[in-house]
Amino acid sequence: MTLRLYNTLSRSVEDFVPLVPGRAGMYCCGPTVYNYAHIGNLRTYVFEDVLRRTLRFNGYVPMHVMNITDVGHLESDADEGEDKMEKGARREGVDVWELARKYENAWLLDMGRLNIERPEIICRATEHVPDMIQLIERLLERGYAYATEDTIYYDTSKFSDYAKLARLDLRGLQAGAGGRVQLNTEKRHPNDFxxxxxxxxxxxxxxxxxxxxxxxxxxxxxSAMSMKYLGPTFDIHCGGVDHIPVHHTNEIAQSEGATGQPFVRYWLHGEWLLIGSEKMSKSIENFLTLSALAERGFDALAYRYLCLQAHYRSELRFTMDALEAAQQGLRKVYAVRPDRDPLSDASAYADARAEVLAAINDDLNVPQGIGLLNRYGSHRLWCEFDSVLGLSIAERAEQKDEALPSDIAALVERRNAARKARAWDESDRLRQELIDRGYEVGDGPNGTTVRRRPI
Ligand SMILES: [Zn+2]
Structure with a gap:
């Protein structure tokens, strides 16, 4: 069964044929570590994780690279506005380097809570500056860049394919961008960056x-880090749809300008998370973190389940009610009994498995796959596809049967009651007591979950 993926470059669903049989090179744009990740960003990482897991389910060995932007990134993609890192450092009264490490760690923690598998390579921008310098030198040598008094610019007029990914109307941009060009008289063309x-x-x-x-x-x-780890041409590049017109367009221009070879074969983009009618971004006030959801009693995996129920190329409107429904739905998944499997017949199981896989392989139609899994109600089938879904189904289902010592069970009860009453200090105190007694404490859809810490 062939895996088919929607390629932004061709605007069509294509068979996935990797460059090297059995392998899949994949680069995903990572976080700018100046603040906590909001759940809109996290939706994109969940989509990329599902893609990675789907590749593996289909027998490909992924080589997944993700960057950490820990050097200044201006508020606007177009080289304008304030530096996000410096603004964050000023806000918190810390060093920019300290700020970067703090939010990198917070981000890694969020990835773990969402069961997002760790990419093979996570690379920090600040540790790859020599690679970037080399690439810029090559662009200067090949005539794709020019130096002004205080900036080296990419010359977009030299790269004839500049508009190809975003299907930009360059003439329209040229005509409409007069104001911006005047802001910087040394820049030769409005799209130069x-x-x-x-x-x-x-x-x-x-x-x-x-x-x-x-x-x-x-x-x-x-451009520098993806090509360093994956070569001048690689299979898949992902990111949010907001990256299409500027960031990914510029990545193609830089990479293909420097190497003269095609850069990426499949471009995949995740759609926006909407809150109310607004897209979720850190620059507007309505930004929610995973911790904010946990404080309201929501499991990170309930958020993951919510994301999985929308196709990655559809906008997802986030509401607390939708999250609550996802948490209830996930509770039902965990409650599917392993002992009464409706697909105990081998051929019925194989047919159902093929049907779910066909949905997932059809440009990651995970919502349809989940619909089928819910219809079949087979614990074994859920568990098999959990390697794509990442919902910890086997572990959570088992945990229910784990008998706890009565004093620990009493602490759990008290903590659940405290959380229900929104007595957060008391809930935190009980949490610490459980930790001190040698337990790992989590917040599941049914309240506090505990597990003995392995020694
Ligand atoms: Zn990027």
């Missing part, structure tokens, strides 16, 4: 380069 910033003495992170001390533009890190 910064590769390296120079002579910005107040910027906190600086490196030596052949052009003087400075720091990289945002887009160059993804």
């Amino acid at each position: 910064a590769l390296w910033f120079l002579k910005r003495p107040r910027h906190l992170m600086q490196w030596d380069s052949p052009w003087g001390r400075g720091y990289p533009g945002w887009h160059i890190e993804c």
Whole structure:
């Protein structure tokens, strides 16, 4: 059964044929670590994780690379606005480096709570500046870049395929962008973008380069790191749809400009999470974190289940009611009994399995797959596809049967009652007591979950 994926480049669903049989190279744009991840960002990582797991389910060995943007990234993708890292550091009164590590750790913790598998390589931008410098040198040599007084720019007019990913109307942009060009008289074309910033003495992170001390533009890190680990041409590149017109467009221009070879074969993009009618982004106030959901008694995996119930190319409207429904739905999944399997007949099982796989392999139609799994109600089938879904079905189902010592069970009861009464201090105190008694404590759809810590 062939895996088929929607390729933004061709605007069509294509058979996935990897460059190297049996392997799948994959690069995903990672977080800018200046604040906690909001659940809109997390939706994209859940989608990428499902893709990675689906590749593996189909027998491919993934080589998954993700970057950490820990060097300045301006608020607008188009080289304007304030530096997000420096703004964050000022807000918290810490060093930019400290800020980066703090939020990188918080992000890794969120990934773990959502059962997102760790990519083979997680690479920090600040540790790859020499790779970026090399790439910029190559672009200068090949005539794709030019230097101004204080910036090295990519010359988009030299790259004839610049519009191909986003199907940009460059003439329209040219005509409409007069105001922006005037802001920076040295930039030759409105779409040109910064590769390296120079002579910005107040910027906190600086490196030596052949052009003087400075720091990289945002887009160059993804070209440099993806090609370093996956080669000049690789299989899959993912990100949110918001990256199509600027960031990914610029990545293609940089990479193909430097190597003269095709950069990425399949571009996959995850749609927005909407809150009310607004898209979820850190620049607007309505931003929610996984911890904020946990405080309201929601399991991170309930959020994951909510994400899985919408196709990755559809917008998902987030409401607390929808999350509550997902948590209830997940509770039902965990309650599916292993002993009365409706698919005990081998051929019935094989047919059902093929049907679910066909849905998932059809451009990751996981919502349809989940619909089928719910219809069949087979614990074994759920568990098999949990390697794609990542809902910890076997573990959570088993946990119910685990007998707890009565004093521990009493602490769990008291903590559940405290949470119900929103007595957070008491709930935290009881949590700590359970930890001190040697238990791992989690928040599941049925309340507190505990498990003896392995020694
Ligand atoms: Zn990127």
